[in-house]
Amino acid sequence: MSSRRVLAQISMIVGSRAEAEDAVAEAYLRAWNRWPRISAYDNPEAWVRQVAYRQAVSTWRKAVNRLQAHRRDTTGRRVEALNPDHVAIVAALRKIPADQRRVIVLHHIAGLSVAEIHRETGIPAGTVTTWLSRGRRALAAHLTDSDTLETGRESRDV
Template sequence: MRDAEEFDAFYAACAGRVVGHVHALTGNRSEAEDAVAEAFMRAWQRWHSVREADSPEAWVRRVASRIAVSSWRKTFNRVRAHRRAAVEQSVPGLNEDHVALLQALQRLSANQRRAVVLHHLNDLSVAEVAAEMQAPVGTVKTHLARGRSAMARMLGEAHQEGTTHG
């Protein structure tokens, strides 16, 4: 029973952060929740080894991110076709800044997006991001610098469009 109680406490402590992380990566809350649920199920199945990891939360976050990316790859063509055919739609509850941020994140490379989300939205240090991404610190710094620069350009363009057309 100790395992179940320990796992329940672990889940309660970090599930929201992991969903937030994957949501920022995917831009889709329901996909994020599905990926995180799957990751926690896998963590429970391997709990004896996962709980011994340096960071069980990082293990779940990494697995959930991979599940989300895999799901995204499977549906990419359908989503792209839908976007071409769909008329512009607004999402209730999201303000323009939030939408612009999510759109900018989606336009980054996968590694830049992951580094930016881990560092700026999950408040991980550069060293922690490097450990989670299994990449050298210098590479993470490059991903962060390029990602921030690209987002600044994209968000600046979105702001200019909003002021000239709005």
């Protein structure tokens, strides 16, 4: 289902499922209201994803104080029954720059090619490639299990 896929992608890009739900709902409402035109597009889902992303960014800009209060309120809460790998990836995505996070999610989660990301976002293909490379390196640094590495070193030293 397109809406679940777009919601998952936008959630990973913006780092907040609640913000993504609002943005995606607004994007689908706008698509519904313009459906005769949107349905003629090669990829209506890309249009919805782009509108949802822009809506989320607009919300961030308008409500910085509200978001900070929300984050303070939710800091330290754990969500049960989530896959530990999923949690680690989302946490790592939150630590990298927003531009890199966006292209990483669009490429690796949404499955878009560099050319498709360029068409959807207007970001030059060379920049997309650079941000993908930098984003992968940044994610790798945040996903390295340093405790295991240290434990391995300690056991060799003994």
